[in-house]
Amino acid sequence: MKIILTIVFIGLxxxxxxxxxxxxxxxxxxxxxxxxxxxxxxxxxxAQGSGVYLSYNNGANWVQRNxxxxxxxxxxxxxxAYLTPGLFIATTDGIFMxxxxxxxxxxxxxxxxxxxxxxxxxxxxxxxxxxxxxAGTFNxxxxxxxNGDTWVPIIPVATHMDICAFHKYDNxxxxxxxxxxxxxxxxxxxxxxxxxxxxxxxxxxxxxxxIYSEPGKIFVGTAIxxxxxxxxxxxxxxxxxxxxxxxxxxSFAKVNTTLFAATNNWVYKSTNSGLNWKLxxxxxxxxxxxxxxLVYGNRLYAxxxxxxxxxxxxxxxxxxxxxxxxxxxxxxxxxxYPNPFNPVTKIEYRIPSQSNxxxxxxxxxxxxxxxxxxxxxxxxxxxxxxxxxxxxSGVYFYKLETESFSSVKKMTVIK
Numbered sequence: 339m340k341i342i343l344t345i346v347f348i349g350l351x352x353x354x355x356x357x358x359x360x361x362x363x364x365x366x367x368x369x370x371x372x373x374x375x376x377x378x379x380x381x382x383x384x385a386q387g388s389g390v391y392l393s394y395n396n397g398a399n400w401v402q403r404n405x406x407x408x409x410x411x412x413x414x415x416x417x418x419a420y421l422t423p424g425l426f427i428a429t430t431d432g433i434f435m436x437x438x439x440x441x442x443x444x445x446x447x448x449x450x451x452x453x454x455x456x457x458x459x460x461x462x463x464x465x466x467x468x469x470x471x472x473a474g475t476f477n478x479x480x481x482x483x484x485n486g487d488t489w490v491p492i493i494p495v496a497t498h499m500d501i502c503a504f505h506k507y508d509n510x511x512x513x514x515x516x517x518x519x520x521x522x523x524x525x526x527x528x529x530x531x532x533x534x535x536x537x538x539x540x541x542x543x544x545x546x547x548x549i550y551s552e553p554g555k556i557f558v559g560t561a562i563x564x565x566x567x568x569x570x571x572x573x574x575x576x577x578x579x580x581x582x583x584x585x586x587x588x589s590f591a592k593v594n595t596t597l598f599a600a601t602n603n604w605v606y607k608s609t610n611s612g613l614n615w616k617l618x619x620x621x622x623x624x625x626x627x628x629x630x631x632l633v634y635g636n637r638l639y640a641x642x643x644x645x646x647x648x649x650x651x652x653x654x655x656x657x658x659x660x661x662x663x664x665x666x667x668x669x670x671x672x673x674x675y676p677n678p679f680n681p682v683t684k685i686e687y688r689i690p691s692q693s694n695x696x697x698x699x700x701x702x703x704x705x706x707x708x709x710x711x712x713x714x715x716x717x718x719x720x721x722x723x724x725x726x727x728x729x730x731s732g733v734y735f736y737k738l739e740t741e742s743f744s745s746v747k748k749m750t751v752i753k
Contacts, residue, residue: 360620363397363646371641376634377420380439383646384415384427390440396635397646403440407431411458412443416502419464421471423485432459433473435486449489451477455497465504467511468529474501479513481530492530505549507556508570512536514546514558522546522560525571538565538574550590555611557597559587564599564612577612591631591638593651594682594723598638600628605640607654618654620647636711652711652722669743674724674736678750681727685710685736688719693740699724700735707734726751 368385375382381393389404389412407413411431419426424437432447450459450473460476471482473489479501480489493499503514510527521535522544535541538558545561556567563578563585578585582603589600599606599615605628606615630641637648672686689695697711707729710722724736731753737746 360618360640360647360649363648365398366393366400366646367391367402369645370643371629371646372415373418373630374632374639374641374646375418375420376632377425381632381634381639382418382420382425382440383641384418386414389413390415390418390427392440396637397639397648403436404443405441406436406443406445407434416462417464419466421464421466422469423471426464426471426486428461428464428473428475430458430460433461433464433486433489446486447489448487449482449491450475450480451491451495453477453497454495462500462502462516463504465506465511467506470529472504472511472513472530474499474504474513476500479530479533493524493533503546503548505551507549507551510571512549512556512571514549516545516547516561517543518545518561519543523549523558523571536571536574538567538571545586547586547588548590550592552592557590557612559590559599561586563587564615566612577608578615579613580608580615580617581606582617586627588627588629589631591633593633593638593655594725596655598631598654600631600640602627604628605631605638618649636713650713652720655723669738669740669745671736671738671745671747673747674749678752679726680752681729682723682725683749684721685724686719686721687738689715689717689740689743691717693743696737696739698737698739700737701729702733702735710736 368388370386371383372386373384383391389407391400391402393400409431412429414430415427417428424435427434434443435446436443456476463474465472471486473480477499478491478495479493481492482489498517500515500517501513502516505512510525513524520543523536523538523546524533525536526533546558548559550557558565563581564587565574566577567574586602587599591598597608605618607618608615626643628640628642632639636651638651640647667690670688674683674685695711695715698706699708701707729751731751733750735746735748
């Protein structure tokens with residue numbers, strides 16, 4: 339009897355300890371992450387004071403790439419952008435470009451001006467549109483038509499323009515300023531030849547840190563929360579319910595129907611276009627800014643003032659696995675629902691012990707069309723939404739594989 343009781347106790351303890359949470363990438367060498375981007379499966383992270391880092395294995399290992407960044411100002415990275423000519427970084431010492439994944443950096447500051455009121459370039463943002471490059475700095479918006487070899491200011495040079503964000507929506511470019519003493523957003527419909535202020539916050543000055551859009555919606559993250567426009571920026575609605583007191587929004591990311599916001603108090607999520615927000619807190623969390631969010635694979639990465647973190651997307655969307663604490667004895671792959679569907683369906687599975695889980699979608703010929711899960715999972719119930727908007731109508735198969743289990747189900751996309 340004692341042996342049986344001991345076994346049950348151990349099993350229940352194991353299940354109780356299973357909890358989804360943010361994980362810190364302890365292999366990331368820097369103490370902060372100002373920006374993070376992905377290109378061709380490579381993660382690029384920029385830090386304040388220690389430059390650029392690359393990871394070829396989803397953040398498990400990192401290498402520093404600072405050759406050519408010879409000053410502390412050059413290794414103070416504000417933004418990273420992979421543009422057509424190569425990899426660019428915006429730093430306190432100006433703009434640098436690399437054509438060999440950061441092995442070597444070359445300054446691209448010809449035409450950039452210092453000041454008035456500053457002693458360095460202070461480049462904050464980078465953007466590309468219709469063959470031209472744009473750079474936001476302390477004093478202006480600059481444009482280059484020759485891959486960054488020369489820059490020309492396209493707005494009057496002035497103190498504290500602090501252009502920190504660019505975005506294109508429909509036929510116009512938007513630029514955000516973090517200065518705090520100017521209208522937060524400007525827009526141009528003629529490739530930057532002229533700019534006009536948008537009426538966000540009634541035209542009153544505030545800081546705008548990021549811009550995100552989807553069809554019919556523009557979101558702007560500011561020093562007074564999130565703002566939404568549904569008519570191309572003509573009118574704006576404040577959307578900060580639940581963001582807490584004095585919310586600064588630095589970055590947005592979208593996964594299916596869930597919108598995430600990086601703030602000065604960690605990461606929030608909304609399933610109703612920002613009408614309500616909920617804090618996706620971290621155990622032992624301390625007050626800190628999250629500078630950038632990146633969705634890549636099955637992870638949401640967060641670059642913060644204390645390093646790099648991530649959470650698995652299926653955990654973020656569906657919440658805590660196995661909330662009932664039931665003992666799971668068998669592997670199960672359930673039939674998706676609804677089925678047939680257009681374009682989103684839910685797939686659920688359960689695993690009785692920690693396993694290397696692979697969940698893939700195949701077309702009728704057996705060709706792989708998408709990998710939904712490819713990582714080690716703890717014991718529990720899992721649920722995820724599969725979006726088939728990029729697929730044509732027809733019959734598809736989804737297959738769950740672990741070290742000791744395999745199961746296939748059929749689903750039908752109807753459009």
